[in-house]
Amino acid sequence: MGLFMVRPLATEYPPLRLTPGHYQRAETYFFSSGGDDLDLTRVLLRKFRDQDLPCADLNPQQKNSSCWRTDPFSHPEFQDSCGCLVWYNQKGFHSLPSYLNHLNNLILWQHLSPTVDWRQYGITLYSHPYGGALLNEDKILESIRQCGVALCIVLGFSILSASIGSSVVRDRVIGAKRLQHISGLGYRMYWFTNFLYDMLFYLVSVCLCVAVIVAFQLTAFTFRENLAATALLLSLFGYATLPWMYLMSRIFPSSDVAFISYVSLNFIFGLCTMLITIMPRLLAIISKAKNLQNIYDVLKWVFTIFPQFCLGQGLIELCYNQIKYDLTHNFGIDSYVSPFEMNFLGWIFVQLATQGTVLLLLRVLLHWDLLRWPRGHSTLQGIVKSSKDTDVEKEEKRVFEGRTNGDILVLYNLSKHYRRFFQNIIAVQDISLGIPKGECFGLLGVNGAGKSTTFKMLNGEVSPTSGHAIIRTPMGDAVDLTSAGVAGVLIGYCPQQDALDELLTGWEHLYYYCNLRGIPRQCIPEVAGDLIRRLHLEAHADKPVATYSGGTKRKLSTALALVGKPDILLLDEPSSGMDPCSKRYLWQTIMKEVQEGCAAVLTSHSMEECEALCTRLAIMVNGSFKCLGSPQHIKNRFGDGYTVKVWLCKEANQHCTVSDHLKLYFPGIQFKGQHLNLLEYHVPKRWGYLADLFKVIENNKTFWNIKHYSINQTTLEQVFINFASEQQQTLQSTLDPSTDSHHTHHLPI
Ligand SMILES: Nc1ncnc2c1ncn2[C@@H]1O[C@H](COP(=O)(O)OP(=O)(O)OP(=O)(O)O)[C@@H](O)[C@H]1O
Numbered sequence: 001m002g003l004f005m006v007r008p009l010a011t012e013y014p015p016l017r018l019t020p021g022h023y024q025r026a027e028t029y030f031f032s033s034g035g036d037d038l039d040l041t042r043v044l045l046r047k048f049r050d051q052d053l054p055c056a057d058l059n060p061q062q063k064n065s066s067c068w069r070t071d072p073f074s075h076p077e078f079q080d081s082c083g084c085l086v087w088y089n090q091k092g093f094h095s096l097p098s099y100l101n102h103l104n105n106l107i108l109w110q111h112l113s114p115t116v117d118w119r120q121y122g123i124t125l126y127s128h129p130y131g132g133a134l135l136n137e138d139k140i141l142e143s144i145r146q147c148g149v150a151l152c153i154v155l156g157f158s159i160l161s162a163s164i165g166s167s168v169v170r171d172r173v174i175g176a177k178r179l180q181h182i183s184g185l186g187y188r189m190y191w192f193t194n195f196l197y198d199m200l201f202y203l204v205s206v207c208l209c210v211a212v213i214v215a216f217q218l219t220a221f222t223f224r225e226n227l228a229a230t231a232l233l234l235s236l237f238g239y240a241t242l243p244w245m246y247l248m249s250r251i252f253p254s255s256d257v258a259f260i261s262y263v264s265l266n267f268i269f270g271l272c273t274m275l276i277t278i279m280p281r282l283l284a285i286i287s288k289a290k291n292l293q294n295i296y297d298v299l300k301w302v303f304t305i306f307p308q309f310c311l312g313q314g315l316i317e318l319c320y321n322q323i324k325y326d327l328t329h330n331f332g333i334d335s336y337v338s339p340f341e342m343n344f345l346g347w348i349f350v351q352l353a354t355q356g357t358v359l360l361l362l363r364v365l366l367h368w369d370l371l372r373w374p375r376g377h378s379t380l381q382g383i384v385k386s387s388k389d390t391d392v393e394k395e396e397k398r399v400f401e402g403r404t405n406g407d408i409l410v411l412y413n414l415s416k417h418y419r420r421f422f423q424n425i426i427a428v429q430d431i432s433l434g435i436p437k438g439e440c441f442g443l444l445g446v447n448g449a450g451k452s453t454t455f456k457m458l459n460g461e462v463s464p465t466s467g468h469a470i471i472r473t474p475m476g477d478a479v480d481l482t483s484a485g486v487a488g489v490l491i492g493y494c495p496q497q498d499a500l501d502e503l504l505t506g507w508e509h510l511y512y513y514c515n516l517r518g519i520p521r522q523c524i525p526e527v528a529g530d531l532i533r534r535l536h537l538e539a540h541a542d543k544p545v546a547t548y549s550g551g552t553k554r555k556l557s558t559a560l561a562l563v564g565k566p567d568i569l570l571l572d573e574p575s576s577g578m579d580p581c582s583k584r585y586l587w588q589t590i591m592k593e594v595q596e597g598c599a600a601v602l603t604s605h606s607m608e609e610c611e612a613l614c615t616r617l618a619i620m621v622n623g624s625f626k627c628l629g630s631p632q633h634i635k636n637r638f639g640d641g642y643t644v645k646v647w648l649c650k651e652a653n654q655h656c657t658v659s660d661h662l663k664l665y666f667p668g669i670q671f672k673g674q675h676l677n678l679l680e681y682h683v684p685k686r687w688g689y690l691a692d693l694f695k696v697i698e699n700n701k702t703f704w705n706i707k708h709y710s711i712n713q714t715t716l717e718q719v720f721i722n723f724a725s726e727q728q729q730t731l732q733s734t735l736d737p738s739t740d741s742h743h744t745h746h747l748p749i
Helices: 064-068 076-080 095-112 132-165 167-174 176-180 187-215 226-251 255-287 290-305 306-331 340-365 390-400 451-457 482-488 506-519 521-534 552-560 580-595 609-615 633-637 655-665 691-700 716-735
Strands: 027-033 040-047 407-420 425-436 440-445 466-472 479-481 493-494 566-571 599-603 616-621 626-628 642-648 671-673 678-684 706-713
Touching: 040 706, 132 167, 132 187, 132 226, 132 306, 132 425, 132 580, 167 226, 167 255, 167 642, 176 493, 187 226, 187 340, 226 255, 226 306, 226 642, 255 306, 255 626, 306 340, 306 407, 306 691, 340 609, 390 407, 390 425, 390 626, 407 451, 407 599, 425 466, 425 599, 440 493, 440 609, 440 642, 451 566, 451 599, 466 482, 482 691, 493 552, 506 521, 506 552, 521 580, 552 566, 552 580, 552 691, 566 580, 566 671, 580 599, 580 609, 580 626, 599 609, 609 706, 609 716, 616 633, 616 716, 626 633, 626 716, 642 655, 642 691, 655 678, 655 691, 691 706
Parallel strands: 440 599, 440 616, 493 566, 566 599
Antiparallel strands: 027 040, 407 425, 407 466, 466 479, 616 626, 642 678, 642 706, 671 678
């Protein structure tokens, strides 16, 4: 716009006095008849000495009349004329008016009374130049510049609206939207408040844009009602575009993809449609063809379904209106059309307002859960599928036989299959489980085992492919998990990815979620303060989340899940990234909640954490439970035997010697792996083996170069590693069917 301010210097055209004196070689002849009274004066003024007077200039019909060349006054027409004649050369730009005026002066002086001094009388003729042609060129260039500004505005607002619209995708992707819904924020309220806030934010930008337009005095957008029309057009563009973006937000996997897609779509819908319509319009103006004009009219109507086209078209129409006005204004014609007229921009305003209202209503009234495929509810008397593990089978039977009266959360054959490019990915397969109040249930499994998908089904983020989950209300009624809020059952959720706003402080987060939970305003400082204290967040509570470390963010996420004393706690790897000290505080907090009657479901990769917190746990492999029970029960069942760790004196490839000798004494021993000079073996539990183990290793300690060694009962971690290797073997055999599935794969220690 600054560059557009650079304009050619305005040319001054001074008024010019018109006299024959401008033509220096002019000669004047006076022929008079009628004596001194000059009642009839014939005047011939000739500009040049040239005797060949241009006959054609006076009358084309007399072009070849020779009499004109010799004696023009003898011509009959001349005789009948008014009595005065002025001849002029048309090549002199001002010759006609100058000489004619001079003639008039002569006539004037002739008619003056002889008593007056004729020198005091006379007609003075001035030319005040219009300069219209140059002015028009300037105006047209100015208008073309303003069309350029209009395109820049379309471009800028495409990017602005895309950046505002993509924030809801971020909310969904990081789980902040789900967290707010779980904490009590309704869908309608979410979309409505989001729209209000985004519109407010957008209108600030509109005001700034209008201020810039006013500052640069772009007449196409500021003249008369144009400023109001521009402001309204920009505002309505946001009003129509934001709900449209909200409706599309679901399909984007990340806010960056959403931003790029929105900007691209805005360009395609805005600039391409404008180019498509400009073609027939220009051709129609040039060729005056009616059918091209019809094509333009039809396209114009069709494309109004795109708010981007409406914005571009509206701004260009304002420029076009201004060009028309500027060109006709100098001729005294006011061709300005009010932009609010229906057949001008009025229809665009109506169209944008209608679109915005309809799309906003659709967004507020429809939510994804309503559009979801009806869930395949299993009946309570469903068939118990034969499972490999007896504990898992026992739990399924308990669930389907209805022995879950004390359980607050019950899952019935919950499954989730994802579809990706004709591939069916089984994330979770038929899990059935009942969790009573006061139990902390742990979900263990390697990456990709299906833990997070189970959580997503429990918090309503994804719908199960089959099966369903119910919760029990305080009255003892079983209701679908999605109706938990309505049924008065509070669910606290700590997502795997921190669903926090980088700009808010810890206090502000807690204050906001306390409000969502419906905690009375006067109790909020106490509730928030208690959580901050329990999770040791005091030092960070007043800092923005952007400055938090990973572990501190996890603490705050857990604190948000605990707001309002939830009945069910869903904790997805709550302690990841925390230091051991913070972990202990977190465990204490969770333990306290569980002891007070809360049912918690926890996923973790820390066996220590599971052993410390979980009353029961299940290990998931490829989406299904492979074992279920208390940590000790699982260790007893699957951790059969002892783990022998041997540290050799020096880093030598001696494990063959040690392994061979150990195999001689204990034929069932399994070599699990080596890390530097550490060797690890699993010895199956047989009567008398423990004493024998000590005896054999002690006797050969020097001979085998053993620095030190340890023998202990197999830990939960080793049980987990065994199951993990099962998942890896399955993966391996899926990728390479030729691989022998019975071949033993040892994981590194
Ligand atoms: N949106 C999705 N589309 C397709 N496949 C998916 C999707 N989400 C998860 N999966 C697949 O489902 C399986 C289970 O994934 P999930 O995230 O539940 O594992 P997880 O046990 O939580 O892993 P982690 O410990 O890494 O969080 C994986 O094979 C994963 O690739």
